Amino acid sequence: MSLKKVFILMLIAITSAFAKPTIYILATGGTIAGSSSSSLSSAYSSGTLTVDKLISAVPQISQIATIKGEQISNIGSQEMNNEVWLKLGKRINELLSSGQADGVVITHGTDTMEETAYFLNLVIKSDKPVVMVGAMRNSDSLSSDGPLNLYNAVSVAVSKEAVSKGVLVVMNDEIHAAREVTKTNTTAVDTFKSPNTGKIGSVIYGNAKFYMQPTRKHTKNSEFDISKINLLPRVDIIFSHSNDNPDFINTSVKNGAKGIINAGMGNGNVYPSALNALANAVQNGVVVVRDSKVGSGETTNPGEIDDAKFGFITSDNLNPVKARVLLMLGLTKTNDPKKLEEYFLAY
Numbered sequence: 488m489s490l491k492k493v494f495i496l497m498l499i500a501i502t503s504a505f506a507k508p509t510i511y512i513l514a515t516g517g518t519i520a521g522s523s524s525s526s527l528s529s530a531y532s533s534g535t536l537t538v539d540k541l542i543s544a545v546p547q548i549s550q551i552a553t554i555k556g557e558q559i560s561n562i563g564s565q566e567m568n569n570e571v572w573l574k575l576g577k578r579i580n581e582l583l584s585s586g587q588a589d590g591v592v593i594t595h596g597t598d599t600m601e602e603t604a605y606f607l608n609l610v611i612k613s614d615k616p617v618v619m620v621g622a623m624r625n626s627d628s629l630s631s632d633g634p635l636n637l638y639n640a641v642s643v644a645v646s647k648e649a650v651s652k653g654v655l656v657v658m659n660d661e662i663h664a665a666r667e668v669t670k671t672n673t674t675a676v677d678t679f680k681s682p683n684t685g686k687i688g689s690v691i692y693g694n695a696k697f698y699m700q701p702t703r704k705h706t707k708n709s710e711f712d713i714s715k716i717n718l719l720p721r722v723d724i725i726f727s728h729s730n731d732n733p734d735f736i737n738t739s740v741k742n743g744a745k746g747i748i749n750a751g752m753g754n755g756n757v758y759p760s761a762l763n764a765l766a767n768a769v770q771n772g773v774v775v776v777r778d779s780k781v782g783s784g785e786t787t788n789p790g791e792i793d794d795a796k797f798g799f800i801t802s803d804n805l806n807p808v809k810a811r812v813l814l815m816l817g818l819t820k821t822n823d824p825k826k827l828e829e830y831f832l833a834y
């Protein structure tokens with residue numbers, strides 16, 4: 488090899504060693520992209536700023552990464568749906584597997600962020616960082632939390648330590664694992680918590696540190712594949728309470744639900760007439776997952792209700808909205824309750 492060629496190869500190696508990672512920001516809407524006519528009002532509209540505006544509002548992110556932006560949707564996350572999930576999941580897989588991106592940051596409303604995070608945690612086929620971020624205060628608010636949250640999210644996405652940790656949620660200086668995180672307060676900036684495990688790391692002005700490792704299967708080790716899927720089966724959530732009735736369960740079955748997550752009382756308990764309706768649902772081929780509305784802890788199998796007797800399966804300690812995501816994906820592969828229960832113990 489000529490001296491000139493060796494020099495050029497060395498130059499390429501040195502340049503790429505110092506090149507900034509490429510991070511794609513995929514914007515879906517939410518309060519982080521929200522605006523208001525007042526800096527002191529809780530009235531505002533979600534999803535009004537475009538991805539370019541979000542990026543230009545935080546020029547510091549371009550110092551740590553080559554930033555590219557794409558608009559996936561621009562909605563309040565209460566409008567999130569399977570179509571956007573599938574589009575988002577497929578696009579992230581494409582960006583990460585082609586090498587176009589070293590990591591992805593998704594801006595998202597906080598209302599359903601935990602659901603999207605867990606969905607992506609199960610369908611992304613890469614160990615590169617995938618980080619979700621939002622804000623509790625819109626861009627016009629006094630002390631808006633969006634800009635620093637976005638800077639911290641990009642910082643986590645370029646961190647070597649974020650590799651192989653599954654999808655992460657970065658909010659309010661904390662890093663949470665997708666399976667564990669949930670929104671716990673309607674308005675507070677420290678709304679995101681992981682009640683069963685705690686946060687897995689922190690990120691203070693871009694300085695990311697991890698203290699824990701998610702142990703349940705995710706991303707590269709997940710068997711769920713959306714590459715050829717355009718529709719997901721209907722799974723409903725039913726909320727249990729005193730003096731309950733079977734009507735919602737019967738309506739759900741009548742309208743073609745393939746699965747029901749019952750957000751039961753305490754350790755997954757159910758009012759007698761509703762319990763009967765759930766047992767009938769199983770007889771009609773609907774998969775019933777016994778879960779809890781409590782917000783933390785396991786739904787044990789058996790508990791006061793013997794799942795084997797009714798043909799139910801247990802959610803382990805997944806909350807109802809995440810159990811819905813796992814059951815939808817599980818039902819794309821099997822209807823066998825035994826196999827589906829294995830998923831609940833593995834993911």
Ligand code: GLU
Binds near residue numbers: 519595621622
């Ligand atoms: N409904 C809004 C959303 O989820 C508000 C929550 C937020 O982004 O903070 O998009």
